[in-house]
Amino acid sequence: xxxxxxxxxxxxRVGAWAAILLxxxxxxxxxxxxxxxxxxRRPAQVTFNRDIAPIVFHSCSSCHRPGEAAPFSLLNYSxxxxxxxxxxxxxxxxAMPPWLPEPQELxxxxxLRLSDTEINLIKSWVEQGEVEGDPSVLPVQPKFVDxxxxxxxxxxxxxxxxxxxxxxxxxxxxxxxxPVPIQETRWVKAVEIRPGDKRYVHHANIxxxxxxxxxxxxxxxGAGFGGMEIRIESxxxxxxxxxxxxxxxxxxxxxxxxxxxxxxxxxxxxxxTHLQPSGKPEVIQPSIGLYFTPHPATKLPMLLQLENDAKxxxxxxxxxxxxxxxxxxxxDVELLAIYPHAHYLGKDIQAFATLPDGTKKTLLHxxxxxxxxxxxxxxxxxxxxxxGTKVSLRYVYDNSEGxxxxxxxxxxRVKGGNRSSDEMCHLWLQVxxxxxxxxxxxxxxVLQQALAQHNVEKNPRDFEAHYNLAxxxxxxxxxxxxxxxxxAAVRLRPEDAAGNNAxxxxxxxxxxxxxxxxxxxxxxxxxxDYFEAHYNLGFALAGQDDFAGAVEQFRFALKLQxxxxxxxxxxxxxxxxxxxxxxxxxHFEHALQIDPNQPIAKENLVExxxxxxxx
Amino acid sequence: MPAAVLLIGSAFAVAQQxxxxxxxxxxNPLATDSGKIVVLVFLRRDCPVSSRYAPVIQRxxxxxADRATFWLVYPDKSDSPQAIRKYxxxxxxxxxxxxxxxxxxxKIARVQITPEVAVFDRGxxxxxxxxxxxxxxxxxxxxxxxxxxxxxxxxxxALAGKAVAKSxxxxxxxxxxxxx
Numbered sequence: 001x002x003x004x005x006x007x008x009x010x011x012x013r014v015g016a017w018a019a020i021l022l023x024x025x026x027x028x029x030x031x032x033x034x035x036x037x038x039x040x041r042r043p044a045q046v047t048f049n050r051d052i053a054p055i056v057f058h059s060c061s062s063c064h065r066p067g068e069a070a071p072f073s074l075l076n077y078s079x080x081x082x083x084x085x086x087x088x089x090x091x092x093x094x095a096m097p098p099w100l101p102e103p104q105e106l107x108x109x110x111x112l113r114l115s116d117t118e119i120n121l122i123k124s125w126v127e128q129g130e131v132e133g134d135p136s137v138l139p140v141q142p143k144f145v146d147x148x149x150x151x152x153x154x155x156x157x158x159x160x161x162x163x164x165x166x167x168x169x170x171x172x173x174x175x176x177x178x179p180v181p182i183q184e185t186r187w188v189k190a191v192e193i194r195p196g197d198k199r200y201v202h203h204a205n206i207x208x209x210x211x212x213x214x215x216x217x218x219x220x221x222g223a224g225f226g227g228m229e230i231r232i233e234s235x236x237x238x239x240x241x242x243x244x245x246x247x248x249x250x251x252x253x254x255x256x257x258x259x260x261x262x263x264x265x266x267x268x269x270x271x272x273t274h275l276q277p278s279g280k281p282e283v284i285q286p287s288i289g290l291y292f293t294p295h296p297a298t299k300l301p302m303l304l305q306l307e308n309d310a311k312x313x314x315x316x317x318x319x320x321x322x323x324x325x326x327x328x329x330x331x332d333v334e335l336l337a338i339y340p341h342a343h344y345l346g347k348d349i350q351a352f353a354t355l356p357d358g359t360k361k362t363l364l365h366x367x368x369x370x371x372x373x374x375x376x377x378x379x380x381x382x383x384x385x386x387x388g389t390k391v392s393l394r395y396v397y398d399n400s401e402g403x404x405x406x407x408x409x410x411x412x413r414v415k416g417g418n419r420s421s422d423e424m425c426h427l428w429l430q431v432x433x434x435x436x437x438x439x440x441x442x443x444x445x446v447l448q449q450a451l452a453q454h455n456v457e458k459n460p461r462d463f464e465a466h467y468n469l470a471x472x473x474x475x476x477x478x479x480x481x482x483x484x485x486x487x488a489a490v491r492l493r494p495e496d497a498a499g500n501n502a503x504x505x506x507x508x509x510x511x512x513x514x515x516x517x518x519x520x521x522x523x524x525x526x527x528x529d530y531f532e533a534h535y536n537l538g539f540a541l542a543g544q545d546d547f548a549g550a551v552e553q554f555r556f557a558l559k560l561q562x563x564x565x566x567x568x569x570x571x572x573x574x575x576x577x578x579x580x581x582x583x584x585x586x587h588f589e590h591a592l593q594i595d596p597n598q599p600i601a602k603e604n605l606v607e608x609x610x611x612x613x614x615x
Numbered sequence: 616m617p618a619a620v621l622l623i624g625s626a627f628a629v630a631q632q633x634x635x636x637x638x639x640x641x642x643n644p645l646a647t648d649s650g651k652i653v654v655l656v657f658l659r660r661d662c663p664v665s666s667r668y669a670p671v672i673q674r675x676x677x678x679x680a681d682r683a684t685f686w687l688v689y690p691d692k693s694d695s696p697q698a699i700r701k702y703x704x705x706x707x708x709x710x711x712x713x714x715x716x717x718x719x720x721x722k723i724a725r726v727q728i729t730p731e732v733a734v735f736d737r738g739x740x741x742x743x744x745x746x747x748x749x750x751x752x753x754x755x756x757x758x759x760x761x762x763x764x765x766x767x768x769x770x771x772x773a774l775a776g777k778a779v780a781k782s783x784x785x786x787x788x789x790x791x792x793x794x795x
Contacts, residue, residue, distance in 0.1 A: 084793050090755070097753055167707070168671070220719055278667060
């Protein structure tokens with residue numbers, strides 16, 4: 001009477017992604033005046049009060065004020081005057097305000113880009129001697145919201161342990177884990193990231209870890225862990241669909257109706273931060289504010305990742321190393337946002353779409369990439385990309401001495417990898433599947449399977465691609481094909497815990513328990529406290545009638561996750577098989593205490609009681 | 616024809632143009648006869664590039680402590696002695712600081728940017744003014760690590776009594792002239 005639950009697999013996601021949006025300035029300004037944009041009637045005498053203040057208030061002050069990311073305030077004439085020539089320099093070079101993309105047909109929301117007219121006005125003002133002008137035309141200074149921008153959050157999470165950033169050294173990449181203390185599923189309409197002292201945090205991303213898989217990287221609970229790029233595992237296909245991103249100037253983004261993010265009991269939020277030493281020690285203790293909505297998600301966007309890290313093998317000194325990826329969409333989507341990612345050698349970053357009729361649309365063009373100002377860009381209007389549209393990335397890398405950000409001096413060969421001195425070629429597209437038949441299941445799986453297939457063909461040595469393709473096939477009950485792909489993944493990384501566990505689990509599901517045992521043992525050798533692998537090994541052993549072995553594995557699993565109703569129920573079932581009925585009974589009962597509807601425990605307890613009574 | 620006018624500086628004006636220590640006493644860092652070379656480091660509290668250099672400046676000043684006298688110079692007249700003291704404590708500086716509200720030292724040192732440095736030889740002749748190194752490319756981009764060491768090179772040359780190879784290399788940071 002042992003009922004097998006299908007094996008547990010992991011869904012792997014790689015990359016520090018992020019998310020949302022940057023709503024730079026506009027949303028927080030109240031009573032602001034539209035920036036001066038008249039190019040024809042350029043006044044002979046440029047004055048601060050009439051011409052410069054509107055530009056500064058609109059495009060600078062939201063960061064250049066006390067408590068925000070910028071190092072000094074730009075809130076009035078004397079503030080601006082104290083940095084006047086510097087402002088001319090950084091606006092002429094377009095280093096400020098920080099906005100990397102070129103203007104394009106497809107508009108971004110909250111574009112933080114000055115017009116040529118505005119830039120020239122600033123220059124003329126300084127050349128003419130920084131005249132203050134008539135106080136009666138000075139616009140009202142913008143009013144900003146202090147504290148949480150969207151009001152008091154419904155739930156505030158604060159990092160367990162602050163990080164002390166040393167006064168000097170290279171940039172630091174640190175991950176804070178925030179367990180979410182909720183007892184039932186909640187829907188999140190907005191997330192506000194407060195990264196600690198904003199002056200030293202360059203950017204921060206939230207990744208959703210539904211399985212606690214990142215905790216294995218911590219030396220002790222709550223300690224956090226280093227690293228620029230991280231890998232999240234999850235048992236089921238539950239792709240991230242939101243870009244939760246912070247950079248200086250970001251205003252929290254409220255998701256549109258129907259696009260709330262699900263948070264379950266046991267979910268961790270991982271805050272991936274890029275920190276820059278300031279010259280003195282800094283204590284960084286981020287917090288996250290969550291705003292809930294009672295309305296569950298009805299629209300399910302997903303993040304499509306184009307990438308080609310395998311092609312990154314850049315010879316020392318090469319100035320223009322091109323990497324491409326082209327993916328044909330298997331179904332209709334709306335493009336909502338875009339997030340490019342490369343490291344210090346990235347130079348020219350382009351993404352475009354070729355529609356089925358041959359029209360080419362630029363999705364993003366950054367002619368001078370700067371990792372320090374990476375951002376998520378959200379489109380003003382969703383862009384419809386029909387089935388058959390080819391989405392392309394073209395990234396050019398500069399590994400010459402002429403690239404001042406080159407981490408190697410003299411230049412050295414650089415390959416793809418997770419360290420900041422390695423290189424990356426990623427592009428995330430937030431898309432919303434449209435025009436699909438709900439009867440055909442989750443439309444995101446169609447996209448994900450096509451992408452995994454594309455990645456396997458592009459790079460047969462891509463572990464994650466084989467793994468994720470296998471997971472998609474398994475979800476469609478194509479178990480033998482899935483096993484084939486998991487085998488390919490394990491051949492590439494014979495010691496990988498997640499890969500071996502997934503292959504073992506698939507073999508259990510395909511009723512080849514004897515073959516599964518070895519893979520699951522390998523998984524446990526790599527990661528002795530791997531809950532899923534103990535659980536799956538319990539099944540594999542039970543499938544060969546080794547109930548004593550199964551009991552041992554289920555007990556291990558229970559030690560790792562004491563209140564898991566499924567493990568309790570299956571432990572009870574294995575004990576019952578061994579004739580240890582009273583103990584089996586107590587485990588069934590415990591399972592039902594945790595989850596009164598646990599089907600295995602329910603069914604087996606009835607049968608067990610009947611059997612115990614008949615004796 | 617305009618008449619030629621001869622301007623004579625008053626004693627009062629000269630007094631005002633003196634740099635002062637944080638207790639308000641007039642100090643001329645070039646008037647001491649210690650036999651050491653003198654390095655002036657120009658900083659602004661509101662300039663993040665200045666601040667990020669704190670560990671570099673301290674390392675170099677420690678390295679040459681017995682042969683070079685370092686002074687931190689604050690040319691922003693709105694930087695109060697109290698605010699500067701706090702800054703020194705925050706950044707762990709163990710160097711004497713001067714206020715230079717009238718930019719007397721700025722002019723002597725011929726610096727334009729914070730952070731820039733001026734190196735004077737034992738005879739108190741200016742031998743180098745400009746950047747510390749090439750860490751910053753522009754205000755938006757810093758290299759992972761500097762690849763030149765102009766300040767270090769200038770100090771070595773001055774100590775050896777040799778000419779400095781590059782006597783002037785402009786820095787990246789915040790304009791001192793914006794403070795006028």
